[in-house]
Amino acid sequence: MSNWAGERKMGDIAGIAAGRLSVDELSKNFDDMYPALDSKTAGIEASRCYFCYDAPCMEACPTGIDIPNFIRKIQTGNYRGSALDILTENIMGGACARVCPTEILCEEACVRTAQEDRPVTIGRLQRFSTDWLMETGEQPFERAAPTGKTVAVVGAGPAGLAAAHRLSMLGHEVEVCEARQKAGGLNEYGIAAYKVPHDFAQQEVDFILGLGGITVHYGQALGQEVTLAGLRDRYDAVFLGLGLGAVRALGLADEQVEGVYNAVDYIAALRQSDTKADIPVGRKVVVIGGGNTAVDIAVQTKRLGAEDVTLVYRRGADAMSATPHEQHYAQTNGVKIKHWAKPASLQVAGGVVTGVGFEYTELDPDGRLIGTGETFTLEANMVFKAIGQVFIPDPVTESAACLELAEGRIAVGDGGATSIPGVFAGGDCVSGGEDLTVAAVQDGKLAAHAINDYLANR
Template identity: 50%
Template sequence: MSNTKLSPGIVSSRLSKEEYSNNFSDAYPGFTDYEAKVEADRCYFCYDAPCISACPTEINIPLFIRQISTEMEEEAAKTIFDQNILGGMCARVCPTETLCEEACVREAAEGKPVKIGRLQRYATDSIMSQNIHPYIRNENNGKKIAVIGSGPAGLACSHRLSMLGYDVEIFESKSKAGGLNEYGIATYKSVDNFAAKEVDWLLKIGGIKINHNKTLGVDFSIDELRKSYDAIFIGCGLQDTNKISIDSNTDQSIEDAVDFIADLRQINDFSSLPIGRNVVVIGGGMTAIDAAVQSQLLGAEKVTIIYRRNLENMSASKKEQNNATSKGVKIITNAIPTSINKQNGVHKLSLSYTEVEKQSGKLKELDQKFSIEADQIFCAIGQKFNNLLDVFKSNKGKIMIDESCKTSVENVWAGGDCVDQGEDLTVTAVAQGRDAAEAIHKSIISK
């Protein structure tokens, strides 16, 4: 520990080895057998359970919980994987407080929903930790499908296609598979290399080949793929981020929170990653929260989230907001950054307060201003396509799909963050990948 929380500027080694390891350990460790049984007993096995329809992948939640309560974790896991082959990761990263657990009748009854996410992790861990893959693929049907991207959508699609007997070839621009599961999730939500292990486990189905470092538009084109494959699935995510421009009289740059999170996931030694003493994160979504919390965990003295609207408008859930503030992050709402100055060697970020105009609903910059110290500034105001492929019809800057995840181009389906439907969540991507696979199968066998 050569530096401390109070060391000025952007430096590494602010904490001790123990502090780093505590800070980045499993945030919500798995249930013990006893905890799982007691929690499972809280489930009412509702009729036409609201939690099922609240889950984008429609897992039969009461059934898997009942299977846990009868000590059949493996069967419970199968119930989950039947609907969501990435049920292991979803158990860790799903914002359950806005999905299944929000719909749980116990939330209505007592404000304490059944801890569905943690029970799901208990079930999925039970067979993944033994490296048991519970599916075998159908006999090979001689058809080949190309999948672009090995994130949640691409993996879910590939697995389902393989089960149905297809050979799948994945084209992945990065050196590791997993997409945002590997590069985009807070470290303490996916410890012990879980994302990579999950990919290895999923690939045990067989029939799936991943070509790494192959980027769409650089190394290959959709048209080329269409010639050699029976169908194409695009799950390429969003490669670019929205930028903010702030007047500056200094050389300080605004960093991309997505890159920061990705770097943190790939690092082995947390002490080697420099972090500012005063960190400012601009944005109101999960990326902003993850960047802010992890800045704090890396030893920043003060971390501030700046969001232009109020708390209710933040896309990060209340639970995530509370997680951030409990770690010491300060959330300033209704403010936008205007300029950066350097005074006496310290970077100052100037901000203006905002309010929503009642009539127009537009955000208005107010005259009241303030400033905060900001050694390091991260921007987390959304992701976007770098060059939206003009072969597709698009909507809101994303690929337009129909209910079966089909794009406007013949034989091309798509899902995940790159499409115009659904929320940008891992679980939504899995649902779309899975449904696209079924749609591809239906389309091929009907020919």
């Protein structure tokens, strides 16, 4: 990843500056999106849960947490029991409580949504319980007797950490190769800062590694410092939780000029800044894309002090992969969302972007997206590309160990089994991946059990 802030001299470009807001304002702007519930408010909210039979929320949770059961335990003050219900199924229950799009998962399925359009706030209750347990400092899980097997996990993101934790619980030794200098993956580098403030991602990593039996080697990228073939030789099994390595390009001329950046790189830099006061931001920001990353970058630049932030998406609101809740959140944060327009050209002066030309779009009678020929221009000091990320297959398609792909990502069967025996994969890098933290955790957990079975039967 390019450390864009170091390579480029933002401060030298007119209209881009760091520290537009005071440190106090920045600290407020990047604090918790939603405050934590206290035991009183959590108890009252928990009492709204009907304790459904065959609860629809459970079915909607990719990790299958017994939601009514953990909520009931909040109501009775059995916080430890509640937290264990969550963490047993989802070791990153704390992160998921913060970052899950619950409005399209458990909370959408909550029967109170059907009844009164006001679900039990399951995410916030989950955070209450998992925070409670993590604050006790207890390590509640134990490892099974040693199996003598060692498994390599590539990528210390949600999928890799979930796999590593479960493998360790099952008695295996785990060696994790992580390309970056910190574990946590998108929780550490990719999610909006106000969703996981106060260094939560690292606290969770520490909690997970606290089980023991897991060693993380940083600065070890697959295809560079380590290879799949080499890992296959050295370990009893391999789990790949690689994530997505590349950002889609706009396909416009001058895309490399100053002021045009990848949203994910900018967010990563912002996430690594303690005060955010050193993160340069433009007066006028244009974000291109319609997903959660687009919303995250738009809201964060606004909170850094950008005057005008416009998010432009080529289709209508319904087609945006950012949930309606996220779109609403962007708008209430002062982000202007324009639909039905696609970028047509970049306006550049002196090697620096000054604006983006857009063409209005519509659907033709066959339902295909076409330009209408009408155009408009948005002034911009900064343009962010947030039109999706793609998997870089090179490290898993070398001749010495070449995995089958499907739809550009790693093809997997049950339990994340790839085309090579003993190599498993999960999270965003596999075909059919949902780009959700919670889905990645489930992939890692299921793969760990599949690996355990594989090792037992070998």
